[in-house]
Structures are given as C-alpha cells and as structure tokens.
Amino acid sequence: MGSRRQFLAGLLATGLAPQASWADLGCPTYLSAAKQSDGAYVLAGLSAQGDLLFSCPLPDRGHAASAHPIRPEVVGFARRPGRFADVIDCRSETRLARLTPPTGHHFYGHGCFSPDGSRLYTTENEYSTSRGVIGVWDSTDSYRRITSFASVGIGPHEVLLRQDAPGLVVANGGIQTHPDRGRDKLNLDTMRPNLSYLGFDGSVDDQIQLPDDLHQSSIRHLAMRADGTVGFAMQWQGAPGADVPIVGVHRPGSAPRLLAEDDPRLRNLNGYGGSLQFSADGTTIAVTSPRGGVVQIFDVASGGLLQEHHLNDVCGLATNKSGFLASSGTGSLVALTRTTMTPLAQANLRWDNHLIRLI
Amino acid sequence: MRVTVLTLAVGLSLSPLSARADMVDDILDQQILPGMTMLASSAHQLSQVAQTDCQPGSAQLRDAYGVAFDAWISVSHLRFGPTETDNRAFALAFWPDSRNKIPKVLSQIITKPAPSLDLPSEFASYSIAARGFYALEFLLYDPVLSSHGPAAARCRLTRAIVQDIASTTDAILSDWQDTYAAQMRSPTDHYQSEAEVKQELFKALTTGLQVTADMRLGRPLGSFDQPRPNRAEAHRSGRSLRHVQLSLQALEPLAVTLAGDNADLAEAFRAGFATALSATARLDDPSFAGVADPGSRFRIEALQNQVNALRSLAETDLGPSLGVDAGFNSLDGD
Numbered sequence: 017m018g019s020r021r022q023f024l025a026g027l028l029a030t031g032l033a034p035q036a037s038w039a040d041l042g043c044p045t046y047l048s049a050a051k052q053s054d055g056a057y058v059l060a061g062l063s064a065q066g067d068l069l070f071s072c073p074l075p076d077r078g079h080a081a082s083a084h085p086i087r088p089e090v091v092g093f094a095r096r097p098g099r100f101a102d103v104i105d106c107r108s109e110t111r112l113a114r115l116t117p118p119t120g121h122h123f124y125g126h127g128c129f130s131p132d133g134s135r136l137y138t139t140e141n142e143y144s145t146s147r148g149v150i151g152v153w154d155s156t157d158s159y160r161r162i163t164s165f166a167s168v169g170i171g172p173h174e175v176l177l178r179q180d181a182p183g184l185v186v187a188n189g190g191i192q193t194h195p196d197r198g199r200d201k202l203n204l205d206t207m208r209p210n211l212s213y214l215g216f217d218g219s220v221d222d223q224i225q226l227p228d229d230l231h232q233s234s235i236r237h238l239a240m241r242a243d244g245t246v247g248f249a250m251q252w253q254g255a256p257g258a259d260v261p262i263v264g265v266h267r268p269g270s271a272p273r274l275l276a277e278d279d280p281r282l283r284n285l286n287g288y289g290g291s292l293q294f295s296a297d298g299t300t301i302a303v304t305s306p307r308g309g310v311v312q313i314f315d316v317a318s319g320g321l322l323q324e325h326h327l328n329d330v331c332g333l334a335t336n337k338s339g340f341l342a343s344s345g346t347g348s349l350v351a352l353t354r355t356t357m358t359p360l361a362q363a364n365l366r367w368d369n370h371l372i373r374l375i
Numbered sequence: 376m377r378v379t380v381l382t383l384a385v386g387l388s389l390s391p392l393s394a395r396a397d398m399v400d401d402i403l404d405q406q407i408l409p410g411m412t413m414l415a416s417s418a419h420q421l422s423q424v425a426q427t428d429c430q431p432g433s434a435q436l437r438d439a440y441g442v443a444f445d446a447w448i449s450v451s452h453l454r455f456g457p458t459e460t461d462n463r464a465f466a467l468a469f470w471p472d473s474r475n476k477i478p479k480v481l482s483q484i485i486t487k488p489a490p491s492l493d494l495p496s497e498f499a500s501y502s503i504a505a506r507g508f509y510a511l512e513f514l515l516y517d518p519v520l521s522s523h524g525p526a527a528a529r530c531r532l533t534r535a536i537v538q539d540i541a542s543t544t545d546a547i548l549s550d551w552q553d554t555y556a557a558q559m560r561s562p563t564d565h566y567q568s569e570a571e572v573k574q575e576l577f578k579a580l581t582t583g584l585q586v587t588a589d590m591r592l593g594r595p596l597g598s599f600d601q602p603r604p605n606r607a608e609a610h611r612s613g614r615s616l617r618h619v620q621l622s623l624q625a626l627e628p629l630a631v632t633l634a635g636d637n638a639d640l641a642e643a644f645r646a647g648f649a650t651a652l653s654a655t656a657r658l659d660d661p662s663f664a665g666v667a668d669p670g671s672r673f674r675i676e677a678l679q680n681q682v683n684a685l686r687s688l689a690e691t692d693l694g695p696s697l698g699v700d701a702g703f704n705s706l707d708g709d
Contacts, residue, residue, distance in 0.1 A: 255473075256589045257594050
C-alpha cells in the first residue's frame with residue numbers, strides 16, 4: 017500500500033500522472049460514517065458487495081458525506097453541532113483537507129458539490145442569530161472558504177443539487193438549536209420548516225411550506241430523482257401518536273404531495289424518517305426509521321405504501337440496481353427489493369445515519 | 376385445538392420456571408397462545424351477545440365488550456407476524472386517532488348505511504377507523520354517536536364491527552397455531568436464529584412499555600400548561616387506567632421470562648412492575664381526568680416515570696444479553 021502511494025506521489029510530482037478520477041481502481045461504491053468497537057469514529061468506504069475497503073479516522077462522530085463529481089475525493093461531515101468536514105482521497109485513503117466553518121457557525125452534517133465540482137456547499141448554523149447558512153468552499157483552491165448565503169430558514173439540514181435547473185434544494189428543518197444548549201430544541205412551538213430552491217448565488221427560486229397543522233414536521237432529508245423531482249423526509253416534533261405524513265415529493269412550481277397519508281402503517285415509523293432514496297428507475301421511494309426499526313417503500317405515482325422491511329436500528333439507505341441497500345447501527349448491511357431483504361455483510365461497526373453511493 | 380392449548384398452558388404453568396425450560400417455548404405456551412386463544416374466544420362471545428342485544432346501554436353487551444377488549448390489551452404488545460398480516464392489529468385497534476377519523480366515519484355509515492354493511496367480507500374493506508374496539512367504544516359509550524341516527528342502523532353497524540373483530544381474532548389465532556408458533560420454536564426461515572426470535576420478543580416488551588409510557592400516559596398528560604384529558608385511551612368507557620394495568624400485567628411475565636437465568640434482573644423487573652402496578656392501584660382515576668389537576672397530575676407523572684424506568688432497565692440490562700444494544704441511530708436522531 018505504501019509503495020503504491022509513493023508511486024502515485026512520484027508520478028504526481030513529475031506531472032506525468034493523468035488526472036485522477038473515479039474510474040481508478042479500488043475506489044469504493046458506498047461511504048458511511050461509523051463508530052468502531054474501540055469507540056473511535058471513522059468514515060468508511062465499502063465495495064458494491066458491502067466489503068469494508070477503508071476506514072479513515074474522524075475526530076468525532078460523523079454524519080453524511082458527499083463525493084466530488086470527477087476527482088476521487090469525498091467529504092465527510094461532522095454530526096451537528098460539529099465543526100469539521102474532512103476531505104479524503106479515496107485512492108490513498110489520506111486526508112487532503114479539513115474544513116472548519118467560520119467562528120460562530122457549526123455544520124449540520126450534509127453538503128454537496130456543484131456540477132463541475134469546483135464548489136462545495138455546506139449547511140451551517142450561524143448560531144448567534146439562528147440564521148441558516150449555506151457555506152461555499154472552493155475545491156480547486158484547497159477548499160478555501162469563499163462566501164456564504166442564507167438558507168432562507170432555520171436549521172438547514174440536507175442540501176442537494178437540483179436536476180431540473182441550476183441551483184440547490186435545501187431542507188430547512190426549522191428547529192432552533194444553540195451549541196451552548198447541546199442538542200436541545202428551542203422553538204418547537206413556533207417552528208416553521210420549509211423546502212427552499214436556491215440559485216448558486218443564494219437567490220430564492222421557490223420555497224414551500226406545509227400546512228399549519230404540520231408546522232412541527234421538521235423537513236430534514238432529501239432525495240433527488242433524475243427528472244428533478246425532490247423527495248423529502250420529515251421528523252415529527254409534536255405529541256407522540258399523531259397521525260402525520262413522513263414522506264413527501266415535490267416538483268418546483270407545483271404543490272407538494274404527501275405519501276400514504278391514510279395508511280395506518282405510517283405509525284410504524286414512530287414519527288421519524290431517517291434517510292430517503294428513490295429507486296434507480298424512479299418509480300419507488302424508500303424511507304428508513306431507526307426508531308421504528310423499519311424501511312418502508314412507497315409507489316411514487318400513487319403515493320401508496322408498497323412494502324415494509326424490518327431491521328433493528330436501520331438508518332442508512334442507498335440505491336442500487338435492484339432496489340436499495342440499507343445499513344444499521346448494529347453493523348448490518350442488507351439488500352432490499354420490493355419484496356425481499358437479503359443480508360449482505362455484518363461489520364464490527366455501528367453504521368451511522370447515512371449511506372452514500374459514490375458513482 | 377383451543378382446549379388442547381389451554382390444557383397445555385395450565386400444565387406448564389404448574390412446573391416451576393427453570394433455567395432448563397426453553398425461554399421461547401415458555402413465552403409461547405404460557406403467554407402468547409393462551410392470550411390469543413382468550414382474545415378469539417372472548418371476541419366470539421361478544422359477537423354472540425351483540426346478536427341478541429345490540430343496545431348501547433345493554434349491561435350484557437358492555438360486559439362482553441369489556442372482556443374482549445381486556446383480552447386485546449393483554450396481547451396488544453405482540454405486534455408482529457399474525458397481527459401484522461393484513462393490518463389486523465390496526466383493524467382491531469385504531470388508536471391513537473389524532474385526526475378524529477373514527478367519529479366522522481361512523482357518523483357517515485350510520486347516516487347512510489350501505490347494503491354491504493351486513494356482509495362480513497365487505498365490512499373488512501371499510502376504513503380501518505370504522506373497525507375494531509375503539510370504533511365500538513364510540514357506539515356503546517359516546518353520548519353523541521350512541522344516539523346518532525336510527526337505532527336500527529347503529530345496531531347493524533355494531534353487529535358488523537363485532538363480527539369483524541371475531542373473524543380478525545380468528546385469523547390471528549389460527550396463524551399462531553398453524554404456523555407462527557412453530558416458526559418461532561424452530562427458526563429456519565422467517566427467523567434465522569433463536570437470537571432473532573428473542574430479539575422480536577424483546578422488541579415487543581420495549582415497544583409495549585413505550586406505548587404505555589408515551590401514549591397511554593403521555594398523550595393525556597400533554598404538558599403541564601396544556602394537559603389533554605380527552606386524549607386518554609378509551610376514556611369514554613373509563614378504561615384508560617385499566618389499560619395501563621392490563622398492559623403492565625402482560626409485560627411483566629414477558630420481561631421476567633426474557634431475563635432467563637439472570638435472577639437479579641428478574642427480581643429487578645418484578646420489583647419495578649410491582650411498584651408501577653401498586654401506583655396504578657392507588658390512582659383511583661379510571662379515565663385520567665386528573666391530568667388537568669396539579670394535585671393529582673404528579674401521581675400520573677410518577678407512574679409514567681416508573682414505566683420509563685422499566686423501559687430503561689429492559690434496554691440497558693436485558694437488551695445486551697439478547698444481542699440488542701441501545702440504538703446507535705434510534706436513540707438520538709438527526
């Protein structure tokens with residue numbers, strides 16, 4: 017391994033190396049933050065079959081990660097209210113950079129690259145004002161901080177690249193927190209989450225809010241379909257036992273649709289959507305709930321709930337050719353289709369909230 | 376079949392619990408199968424009574440309803456397998472009903488009963504809010520709905536609901552007897568190992584405690600500034616406190632049996648359940664109306680704390696021995 021690194025480093029030094037890309041051998045197919053049995057936190061790379069390819073140490077608990085569209089680089093983000101994001105070279109498994117947000121900001125755990133990979137966008141809390149912020153970083157210049165703009169809401173959590181138009185879609189979860197109060201939620205009575213479509217300059221192209229009776233449905237996680245349809249997963253902050261939707265889909269310019277609203281099995285999610293993904297063909301969308309120990313698969317067109325799969329502490333979710341891949345806090349990785357759940361691998365790790373597909 | 380199972384259960388319960396006895400067999404033979412048998416037989420009894428007397432005020436009907444509802448609450452934590460198939464648990468128990476669907480749909484049916492109302496196969500396709508014990512409670516105890524519309528329509532609906540409850544409980548019982556108990560005893564397909572079976576039973580225990588703490592007690596408690604007595608489970612029939620007691624009484628033997636050879640843990644469970652049950656005995660507040668009164672509210676909060684303590688005990692002391700660690704993702708979400 018060391019010799020390969022030295023070899024690559026030598027090539028790079030001579031300027032003879034072609035630009036590194038995801039086509040290089042040995043790159044992982046999936047990424048996930050995890051906690052090792054010794055208590056240390058890592059960002060792990062997995063093969064398509066779920067084999068552990070590498071584990072890069074993180075200074076604290078991670079959350080999600082994002083892959084550069086061209087170069088084999090990934091960014092692992094700290095779990096909120098953390099203040100680090102590590103850029104890792106997937107070939108050498110070494111850290112290329114560590115991002116630290118400006119004083120008075122913390123990360124929320126998600127981010128995404130611009131289509132050409134030159135910019136990285138991160139969700140942040142400017143906590144003295146509780147203003148949600150999108151941080152902009154230059155990946156062509158050692159991930160230098162360039163600028164930031166408002167996320168146009170409190171508590172921006174996941175951010176994704178739009179597929180139907182240039183720009184970003186941001187889930188402003190609506191919950192006010194402050195590092196001095198840990199993870200306490202400070203505004204549950206007045207919270208007002210939204211889904212915001214922003215230009216790369218921060219201009220507001222569209223914004224939706226749910227009806228008043230769902231003002232405590234924190235919009236947190238997103239999924240993107242190739243045609244630009246956005247899936248969103250919510251986390252209910254009101255009284256336990258309320259009948260509330262957890263998954264919705266939206267296309268800019270139209271009204272959001274809430275899925276399976278009359279299906280009693282929504283209660284099995286315990287008010288909590290953890291991760292969300294569309295299937296490869298875009299006809300179904302799945303959501304995980306670690307609190308319910310369940311994955312639910314919905315038909316996007318009809319909005320109906322098609323199938324439930326039970327897995328203790330399941331949270332991470334990614335798309336594969338035949339359906340989905342899900343990971344759990346107990347270290348298991350399973351392949352899901354509409355009707356089947358097949359164990360793939362069991363790691364001596366606790367998989368954290370999100371499983372990210374790279375290519 | 377029913378008689379056989381009951382005899383077997385009685386026979387086993389006479390022998391002392393020993394480390395040699397198989398944990399899963401114990402739970403199946405002493406708790407689950409007798410509980411499901413009781414549910415089906417009491418549901419049939421209810422259905423028969425309703426055929427002869429369907430008046431909301433009938434003492435005989437209310438008694439039979441109470442016995443069958445008791446039987447459901449005593450197994451309501453076993454929400455996997457046969458109760459999950461075809462949404463049977465929801466068809467028996469649509470609660471909480473945060474959007475008040477039950478009175479709306481019942482009122483519609485009474486006002487305009489379809490001919491299909493009397494066909495069991497058709498009624499099974501009605502909205503889940505129109506089915507089960509909580510819908511029936513409205514017809515028997517709600518001052519508005521128990522006198523809403525023509526008595527004949529209400530009677531037809533009452534009979535449709537009890538018949539539907541009986542056939543749902545039949546389906547649950549026969550699944551348990553015909554296939555599911557065997558699958559839990561010899562895990563090869565649906566469950567891959569005995570550990571998975573025990574984890575399912577452990578989840579039933581913790582979920583049962585969670586429902587009692589968060590829903591049965593938490594919903595009426597609401598917040599100090601905004602107590603919600605009208606959210607108490609089955610408050611119209613004055614069964615809210617009784618459901619907490621029945622649930623605790625059903626969960627205690629499950630917890631103790633799952634503790635297995637760990638005598639200290641079993642004793643800790645017995646003590647914890649005894650504390651909570653004696654607190655319920657002192658409450659004297661059948662529908663938790665006291666949540667709105669600061670003088671009695673604290674006693675209901677104390678009971679909730681005791682149930683939560685049992686839940687913590689299960690998660691920290693029992694879970695790891697069954698291969699279930701406290702949830703890395705579920706405990707502190709993001």
